[in-house]
Amino acid sequence: MQPDSDIVPLDKRTPGVAAIEPLIFPRLDRLYTRRAEKLRALTESEEENTPLLNSEYFLFLAHLVDGQKKFVEQFPFNAADAAIIRNLAKDGYGQTGLEDTLLALTVWQSAYAQLMEDLRPHLQPSVATALIAALDTPATLSGQAALLLRGQYDQVDPGLAVILWAALSVCWAQAMSQHEVVAGIGQATHCPCCGAPPVASLVLGGDREGLRYLQCSLCETRWHRVRGVCVNCHSSADIQHYSLYEKAPEQAEACGECETYINVYRLDYDPDLEAVSGNFVSQILDGLVEQEGFSGFGFNPFAFPG
Ligand SMILES: [Zn+2]
Ligand SMILES: [Zn+2]
Structure with a gap:
């Protein structure tokens, strides 16, 4: 592995053939650093022929990933929030009351707020204002988060969905990083x-x-x-x-x-x-x-x- 890889080196303390690890958790700081670098490199790409293949969008994504890295560095993730998220995942997102649990769980809303604060200078003012205003109606935002977790992506505005997913992702990644190995x-x-x-x-x-x-x-x-x-x-x-x-x-x-x-x-x-x-x-x-x-x-x- 590369020295700056986000994949943890294999534990060599056990001699002989190493067992295959069922799960590998990333080093998030390195993963976000690599992802942001790669997205910035894509802004140099000469193929700009679709709405999803243009340098402005890649630069926006690079800022978004910078924000995820900053959130990991600056906001210590607490064990109680991690346990709530792991329980949500274990019970499945089809559960009734998912929206209420998400509404009460403020950590992903804080992540969204911080990501938006960092993205604000890089967005058109009217777009930034609308995306920040989503925080004023947390019940609606929780409903949108629930739709994303249930895979109903087409029911969420694509602009909001990318940032909302990034906010959920940075929290879910920290919550799952100590997940126990499960069957299957x-x-x-x-x-x-x-x-x-x-x-x-x-x-x-x-x-x-x-x-x-x-x-x-x-x-x-x-x-x-x-x-x-x-x-x-x-x-x-x-x-x-x-x-x-x-x-x-x-x-x-x-x-x-x-x-x-x-x-x-x-x-x-x-x-x-x-x-x-x-x-x-x-x-x-x-x-x-x-x-x-x-x-x-x-x-x-x-x-x-x-
Ligand atoms: Zn996962
Ligand atoms: Zn097949």
Whole structure:
């Protein structure tokens, strides 16, 4: 692993073949630093042809990620809030009263307020004012947060959704970072800690050469899944890998059985890759795979539909 990687080195105190860790929790400060750097690098990209592929948007996202890093550094996360969030995830977001629990849980609202404070100079004044005003109606904002947690993304305004997701994510990531290992991780299509969909599949390098983990779009946890098996339907009958050139670090793994695909980032080829920013780089590949009839299984929290 790179010295500045957000992936913790393997514990070498135990001699012999190391067991595969079911979960890997990121070093959040390094993850946010890497993600913001990668998003800033994308602002230099020459391909500006869609609303989600333009330097202004990438710069906005880089400021948003800077804000998440600052929140982790400046606001100590307390154990009681972490326990409430872990219980919410354990009971599932279909529970009645989710909105009320979110309303009473102020930590994510503080995260949203701080992110907006930092973003304000980088947004059009009217947009910033409207997004900050959302804090004046916390019950409505809690309802929107509940919709995001339930995966009903199309019911939330895309501009609000990106910032709201970032606020939830920075809290969920800290709450889950001490999550105990639960049964069934090896088959989990959604995050075994928080229930959110994966951003992408990572093939690790270094001490964990060749191991595949899915990365959570909400809490950033990585969970182990064996390779050669569809992450969605578990079939190994018809798995194909697509890439724009041979040995490309950005690939797509498609399954002919359930006709879905997931982006794969080969950290064994390029340890610098980062899943969320990588999702924007993969858009050309995504388009080609989708033309073949596959639909994306991964979820990019910075590219809400709308
Ligand atoms: Zn998660
Ligand atoms: Zn499948």
